[in-house]
Amino acid sequence: xxxxxxxxxxxxxxxxxxxxxxxxxxxxxxxxxxxxxxxxxxxxxxxxxxxxxxxxxxxxxxxxxxxxxxxxxxxxxxxxxxxxxxxxxxxxxxxxxxxxxxxxxxxxxxxxxxxxxxxxxxxxxxxxxxxxxxxxxxxxxxxxxxxxxxxxxxxxxxxxxxxxxxxxxxxxxxxxxxxxxxxxxxxxxxxxxxxxxxxxxxxxxxxxxxxxxxxxxxxxxxxxxxxxxxxxxxxxxxxxxxxxxxxxxxxxxxxxxxxxxxxxxxxxxxxxxxxxxxxxxxxxxxxxxxxxxxxxxxxxxxxxxxxxxxxxxxxxxxxxxxxxxxxxxxxxxxxxxxxxxxxxxxxxxxxxxxxxxxxxxxxxxxxxxxxxxxxxxxxxxxxxxxxxxxxxxxxxxxxxxxxxxxxxxxxxxxxxxxxxxxxxxxxxxxxxxxxxxxxxxxxxxxxxxxxxxxxxxxxxxxxxxxxxxxxxxxxxxxxxxxxxxxxxxxxxxxxxxxxxxxxxxxxxxxxxxxxxxxxxxxxxxxxxxxxxxxxxxxxxxxxxxxxxxxxxxxxxxxxxxxxxxxxxxxxxxxxxxx
Amino acid sequence: xxxxxxxxxxxxxxxxxxxxxxxxxxxxxxxxxxxxxxxxxxxxxxxxxxxxxxxxxxxxxxxxxxxxxxxxxxxxxxxxxxx
Numbered sequence: 001x002x003x004x005x006x007x008x009x010x011x012x013x014x015x016x017x018x019x020x021x022x023x024x025x026x027x028x029x030x031x032x033x034x035x036x037x038x039x040x041x042x043x044x045x046x047x048x049x050x051x052x053x054x055x056x057x058x059x060x061x062x063x064x065x066x067x068x069x070x071x072x073x074x075x076x077x078x079x080x081x082x083x084x085x086x087x088x089x090x091x092x093x094x095x096x097x098x099x100x101x102x103x104x105x106x107x108x109x110x111x112x113x114x115x116x117x118x119x120x121x122x123x124x125x126x127x128x129x130x131x132x133x134x135x136x137x138x139x140x141x142x143x144x145x146x147x148x149x150x151x152x153x154x155x156x157x158x159x160x161x162x163x164x165x166x167x168x169x170x171x172x173x174x175x176x177x178x179x180x181x182x183x184x185x186x187x188x189x190x191x192x193x194x195x196x197x198x199x200x201x202x203x204x205x206x207x208x209x210x211x212x213x214x215x216x217x218x219x220x221x222x223x224x225x226x227x228x229x230x231x232x233x234x235x236x237x238x239x240x241x242x243x244x245x246x247x248x249x250x251x252x253x254x255x256x257x258x259x260x261x262x263x264x265x266x267x268x269x270x271x272x273x274x275x276x277x278x279x280x281x282x283x284x285x286x287x288x289x290x291x292x293x294x295x296x297x298x299x300x301x302x303x304x305x306x307x308x309x310x311x312x313x314x315x316x317x318x319x320x321x322x323x324x325x326x327x328x329x330x331x332x333x334x335x336x337x338x339x340x341x342x343x344x345x346x347x348x349x350x351x352x353x354x355x356x357x358x359x360x361x362x363x364x365x366x367x368x369x370x371x372x373x374x375x376x377x378x379x380x381x382x383x384x385x386x387x388x389x390x391x392x393x394x395x396x397x398x399x400x401x402x403x404x405x406x407x408x409x410x411x412x413x414x415x416x417x418x419x420x421x422x423x424x425x426x427x428x429x430x431x432x433x434x435x436x437x438x439x440x441x442x443x444x445x446x447x448x449x450x451x452x453x454x455x456x457x458x459x460x461x462x463x464x465x466x467x468x469x470x471x472x473x474x475x476x477x478x479x480x481x482x483x484x485x486x487x488x489x490x491x492x493x494x495x496x497x498x499x500x501x502x503x504x505x506x507x508x509x510x511x512x513x514x515x516x517x518x519x520x521x522x523x524x525x526x527x528x529x530x531x532x533x534x535x536x537x538x539x540x541x542x543x544x545x546x547x548x549x550x551x552x553x554x555x556x557x558x559x560x561x562x563x564x565x566x567x568x569x570x571x572x573x574x575x576x577x578x
Numbered sequence: 579x580x581x582x583x584x585x586x587x588x589x590x591x592x593x594x595x596x597x598x599x600x601x602x603x604x605x606x607x608x609x610x611x612x613x614x615x616x617x618x619x620x621x622x623x624x625x626x627x628x629x630x631x632x633x634x635x636x637x638x639x640x641x642x643x644x645x646x647x648x649x650x651x652x653x654x655x656x657x658x659x660x661x
Contacts, residue, residue: 235629235657236659240596241596242596242655242657243660245595245596246658247660248661250594250595250660253595253653254594254655257651258633258638280598324661427636444661448661450659451659451661454638455631455657455659456631457657460638464637489661490659490660493659
């Protein structure tokens with residue numbers, strides 16, 4: 001069986017397998033979602049209309065034994081940014097698709113009427129079922145019911161109430177290893193795209209799957225060994241290292257010390273109370289409560305940065321409480337209480353909200369007077385407005401920029417309509433260059449300059465130096481390539497410093513594809529993806545003037561270092577050579 | 579002004595993540611003028627070879643030979659990343 005595309009027509013409620021076109025064979029993950037979206041979606045279409053498409057694509061090595069490779073790309077035209085979107089998630093759902101040799105699921109059209117559907121994908125066929133009984137329900141209870149109905153070996157993708165009300169802050173939810181609805185392709189409102197089509201859930205049952213075809217076993221196994229060695233020896237990614245021991249929230253203290261941890265809607269870069277919600281404190285609490293840490297988001301991960309956060313006493317497992325989520329719903333809202341943040345994260349997961357966008361939204365909502373900064377209980381009540389589909393809730397479900405506009409707030413931390421993540425670009429300029437210039441809208445993962453600017457991974461750079469076009473470009477190009485492979489972006493920490501690790505990645509690609517790529521081919525591959533995305537955005541109406549940060553970052557000094565974002569427009573335009 | 583004030587500096591040293599297994603989270607220390615990052619590592623018996631991320635007053639990429647000034651905040655982390 002060769003690799004295939006599953007084309008799902010929601011207008012006709014038909015799903016058909018097609019052979020993967022020959023010119024798509026070397027594309028996976030983000031390379032495939034962005035290529036299909038660019039080829040098949042009118043850049044001027046309404047993102048929530050029948051002409052948008054939602055594309056799911058596991059990476060090229062996803063589903064194999066290659067370490068830390070359980071990633072899935074979800075793509076479409078974003079209702080949040082109006083541009084092309086790739087949201088990335090780690091989940092065994094991705095690995096199951098890979099082993100079924102499904103290179104992509106393309107959801108198109110739109111079901112007329114009010115019914116919601118569930119699509120079950122099996123190795124040899126598909127089945128549509130009505131899903132109305134799970135509409136208007138929280139995803140924690142719903143996922144339990146779905147596992148009861150379909151068995152505990154399936155993978156589940158779903159959207160929640162936030163998507164049902166067309167919220168541009170809604171994400172696409174996937175199961176974690178415990179079956180909790182806690183792994184998200186969160187960014188860009190793709191949940192609303194899925195719901196707009198009448199599709200509520202996708203269930204993947206891999207029974208009888210042939211596994212990923214590997215054309216050159218020797219090259220593949222050699223690559224696995226090299227990458228494994230790099231991941232298990234690099235100080236950042238190795239077992240027992242800080243990322244493994246404390247999770248991504250280990251960043252809270254270092255970014256706070258660097259004066260770049262945004263507080264109270266980006267009005268300061270540091271607050272001593274941040275320590276209370278640090279990775280160190282959280283890891284202690286998880287141990288005391290009987291949660292899980294370390295933990296993997298998908299089987300086969302060496303790094304294992306994930307965890308399962310619980311209520312006190314180990315009750316009600318929530319899933320992972322990531323750094324970005326913790327910051328967005330915590331310090332960005334003046335909240336320094338892990339239990340309040342955990343319950344806000346749970347509410348977001350339950351409703352199908354992107355936690356970064358929700359936290360950004362809550363920051364502007366607090367600045368706009370809907371709650372006091374620091375009032376976690378009121379923040380939870382505001383999230384409930386979304387659950388109750390009130391007019392206020394419908395505003396909040398559309399994210400940071402929409403909420404700010406509704407409330408007359410002018411400090412609006414977004415680029416291309418998407419909320420900034422957990423690093424203030426005034427204190428750390430390179431990440432600001434990435435926020436401004438990535439085709440995705442503000443997204444730290446698009447070119448994670450923090451690694452070099454703060455942690456000294458992949459070299460060092462002064463965070464206050466405004467000359468960051470080259471650093472950001474190189475990272476964005478490398479990231480696009482990694483996002484196509486299905487490897488987690490965190491492998492970059494090891495392979496940026498250990499050349500054999502990067503060779504291993506390329507060896508595994510050659511193993512799967514039967515090609516003879518070299519590491520020198522990687523930048524060109526990544527650049528092609530970025531070019532495809534930029535062309536789509538250009539046709540959707542984006543210009544270089546959209547590759548800018550909001551004005552307040554250029555004017556308002558950020559405590560404690562009193563920095564502004566002083567990267568020139570010329571430097572920003574140098575990223576893509578405009 | 580006491581004589582000692584001219585000879586010594588006071589520094590706020592912070593350790594994070596796995597380093598808290600071998601050093602306190604926070605400690606105000608008094609050091610002789612001319613002390614460097616290495617002086618602090620020696621004080622806490624941390625090997626000079628240990629890979630670390632060191633920020634002084636929020637500025638990263640500090641070297642072992644960097645001079646410490648009175649009132650500095652020295653934040654010391656193990657290698658880490660995330661995002």
